[in-house]
Amino acid sequence: MIELNGKKYEVMENVREGFDEGAIAERYTDVLKKYDYIVGDWGYSQLRLKGFYDTERSKATYDSRIDMVEDYILEYCNFGCAYFILKKVDE
Template sequence: MQEVEDNTTKLVDVIVLADKLITIDKAQYKIVEDHDSGFDKEKIEERYNNVLDKYDYIVGDWGYDQLRFKGFYEDERKEATLDNRISHLEDYLIEYCNFGCAYFVLEKVRKAPLKNHHKTNSHKFRTRNNSVKPKAGPVKNNKNHNSSNKKNKFSKRRSANSKKTASVKKTFKIRKIGEQNK
């Protein structure tokens, strides 16, 4: 009698090193949370995709006996959007996961370094050759300047609105301090 081969293919190697430390294809992760025993080594080996390697956190949640993954970044990363920041984890679990489902959260032990952010915004004003552009000051009204003679659609709209408000009279009664209402 021949043994039937298992049709599931193992995509990655998952090794449990210590109580809360594992490796997935030689990258170390710490199990931050294992809610309702959601961590399953064999299912991770079957379902894991290497696209998840770029994330700082990996969340695996169970729905209809299927394991699905979602990657999250540290909040400070420039590639982090609102939906894939780790601070959005609770919202993700509430909005996209089955109520009360089992899940686990893995945190990468050696994350990519965060890029230092400048305290000033001077890097936003740099040109391609890395020279700093001067900040634009107010444009002086120069009669020779072509654009100063042209009105744009916003200034036309403003002048039309100002005419409407100018025709409406606003009356205020000015009362001196100490004067009683009469």
């Protein structure tokens, strides 16, 4: 469990030790708080964060739904990169 700006998140996946709480806290911005999931991937020692919505959200675009995260990782992330997926926990 991790807390970012008052929101709690659960680590759903941690591939190749990509999860680094300190790095996430440094890169996190309030823009991400509207998303249900946050995906972080590492490339060239740089952490990149992207938000995704739950599949059930009717207004979510096709590319912004969490069920499309595998396509995102394959298409936009470095091959074999370390990454993680955080899910927002409802309080």
